[in-house]
Amino acid sequence: MREHASVLHIDLDAFFASVEQRDKPSLRGKPVVVGGVGGRGVVATASYEARVFGVRSAMSTREARARCPHAAFLSGRFHAYRETSRAVMGVLRELSPLVEPLSLDEAFVDLAAAGLPDLDEATVRAVGEELRARVHEVSGGLTASVGLASSKFLAKIASEIEKPDGLTVINPGTERDLLRPLNVRVIPGVGPATVERLRRSGVYTVSDLEALDEHEVVQLLGKAHGHSLHAMARGEDDRAVVPEREAKSVSVEDTYSTDVTDRELMADLLTRQAATVAGRLAKQRMSGRTISIKVRLHDFSTSSRSSTLPAPTDDAALIARTARGLLTDLDTSGGVRLLGVGVSGLADWVQEELFSDPEPPEPSDREALDRLAPVVRRPEWAPGSDVIHDEMGAGWVWGAGRGVVTVRFETAETGPGPVRSFAQDDPALHLWQPPPDDEAVARAVIPPSGT
DNA sequence: TCTGGGGTCCTAGGACCC
DNA sequence: TCTGGGGTCCTAGGACCC
Numbered sequence: 001m002r003e004h005a006s007v008l009h010i011d012l013d014a015f016f017a018s019v020e021q022r023d024k025p026s027l028r029g030k031p032v033v034v035g036g037v038g039g040r041g042v043v044a045t046a047s048y049e050a051r052v053f054g055v056r057s058a059m060s061t062r063e064a065r066a067r068c069p070h071a072a073f074l075s076g077r078f079h080a081y082r083e084t085s086r087a088v089m090g091v092l093r094e095l096s097p098l099v100e101p102l103s104l105d106e107a108f109v110d111l112a113a114a115g116l117p118d119l120d121e122a123t124v125r126a127v128g129e130e131l132r133a134r135v136h137e138v139s140g141g142l143t144a145s146v147g148l149a150s151s152k153f154l155a156k157i158a159s160e161i162e163k164p165d166g167l168t169v170i171n172p173g174t175e176r177d178l179l180r181p182l183n184v185r186v187i188p189g190v191g192p193a194t195v196e197r198l199r200r201s202g203v204y205t206v207s208d209l210e211a212l213d214e215h216e217v218v219q220l221l222g223k224a225h226g227h228s229l230h231a232m233a234r235g236e237d238d239r240a241v242v243p244e245r246e247a248k249s250v251s252v253e254d255t256y257s258t259d260v261t262d263r264e265l266m267a268d269l270l271t272r273q274a275a276t277v278a279g280r281l282a283k284q285r286m287s288g289r290t291i292s293i294k295v296r297l298h299d300f301s302t303s304s305r306s307s308t309l310p311a312p313t314d315d316a317a318l319i320a321r322t323a324r325g326l327l328t329d330l331d332t333s334g335g336v337r338l339l340g341v342g343v344s345g346l347a348d349w350v351q352e353e354l355f356s357d358p359e360p361p362e363p364s365d366r367e368a369l370d371r372l373a374p375v376v377r378r379p380e381w382a383p384g385s386d387v388i389h390d391e392m393g394a395g396w397v398w399g400a401g402r403g404v405v406t407v408r409f410e411t412a413e414t415g416p417g418p419v420r421s422f423a424q425d426d427p428a429l430h431l432w433q434p435p436p437d438d439e440a441v442a443r444a445v446i447p448p449s450g451t
Numbered sequence: 452t453c454t455g456g457g458g459t460c461c462t463a464g465g466a467c468c469c
Numbered sequence: 470t471c472t473g474g475g476g477t478c479c480t481a482g483g484a485c486c487c
Contacts, residue, residue, distance in 0.1 A: 059454090062452080103457095194484080224462090249457095251458075300453090306479085
């Protein structure tokens with residue numbers, strides 16, 4: 001626990017809707033709802049004028065329309081939101097090097113790293129107010145709510161207290177009294193399922209939770225969750241403000257306005273999503289080993305399937321082929337409302353382990369390969385021992401499974417080359433007859449249009 | 452015609468290895 | 470015939486957050 005209220009949380013009020021009102025004066029003072037406008041859309045943000053009618057985030061757009069038919073329903077201009085967000089985050093970073101964005105409209109700032117002369121209440125309050133003014137300025141008139149406290153958890157609660165367009169400082173020492181009467185739902189990580197479990201144990205408020213000993217909470221909610229909730233109920237939270245975090249996955253998903261029943265169409269949709277994911281990976285100079293699909297059926301039940309490749313890839317064709325292979329596993333006969341493709345297990349694009357294990361063949365191996373004669377196609381390929389070879393160079397078979405063979409190419413002249421994928425039964429792939437005491441070696445004869 | 456899209460983290464079981 | 474005990478990786482699902 002810090003001795004000063006040096007963690008700042010800032011939250012832009014009704015962010016998406018406010019940007020729309022900023023850019024379209026005719027919407028000012030009127031109910032605005034930003035979100036999915038189609039038949040299966042949900043509300044991302046409602047302006048305060050729309051909230052009066054009971055419109056809330058995550059509500060279906062259908063219901064929002066019923067509650068507030070005269071609101072403006074907009075699908076969102078993420079480019080504008082991102083730009084405004086960038087300007088605001090820039091202001092925060094002028095204040096302290098330790099800024100942790102949580103989303104486009106929210107961030108923590110560590111004032112202990114801001115080089116302030118003092119961190120007493122009057123100082124942090126003044127800093128918070130000045131920040132709100134600066135944000136108003138650079139964002140073209142948006143309002144923000146700011147909370148200041150001795151931890152992330154409490155700073156976030158603080159910013160809610162005077163929302164919108166307000167500022168609250170929770171002074172160190174007063175945290176527990178402030179928390180006790182609040183609903184357990186205020187604790188981060190307590191969602192509907194946890195609320196229900198706690199309710200069955202007669203726990204409604206933070207003070208109820210505080211009365212339980214740690215063992216009981218862990219029993220009820222599991223190790224990690226129980227531990228952190230027990231601590232937070234006591235106002236204990238020593239999580240640091242971390243400025244940069246590496247992405248762990250990249251994914252795309254789409255809900256269709258009507259359920260998809262045609263398997264071929266599903267395959268096409270997955271292929272397109274794979275291309276989108278591959279594009280994002282390439283843009284971030286990342287690649288990943290685990291390919292996942294997500295399928296939501298007509299009844300909203302959701303399944304996922306994943307497959308881990310031997311080496312990271314950002315290749316759209318390989319991601320697509322793997323994704324389509326994973327779909328084979330699932331019964332979609334009732335129709336599908338959502339499909340998604342994701343890649344996780346991310347690595348920087350050029351990473352040593354990509355090339356180091358198993359050892360790529362030495363250039364001299366290439367000559368050895370040339371002396372071998374092709375005979376038959378191989379029914380399956382052995383990662384790590386089969387070698388594929390064509391005019392691009394020599395490559396090891398990295399992965400084989402689910403109908404796909406991945407090959408990593410490398411030559412002495414060009415160095416490490418791409419990871420490419422082939423259908424396991426691709427007629428272009430030929431087995432080379434190994435010498436009597438040599439291990440199995442393969443050769444790929446790839447047409448120019450290959451992969 | 453209830454219920455988005457982008458993520459993160461945790462759990463639990465099985466495989467596999469030493 | 471009587472069978473340990475970790476550790477790590479992988480998969481599937483669930484909860485949660487904005």
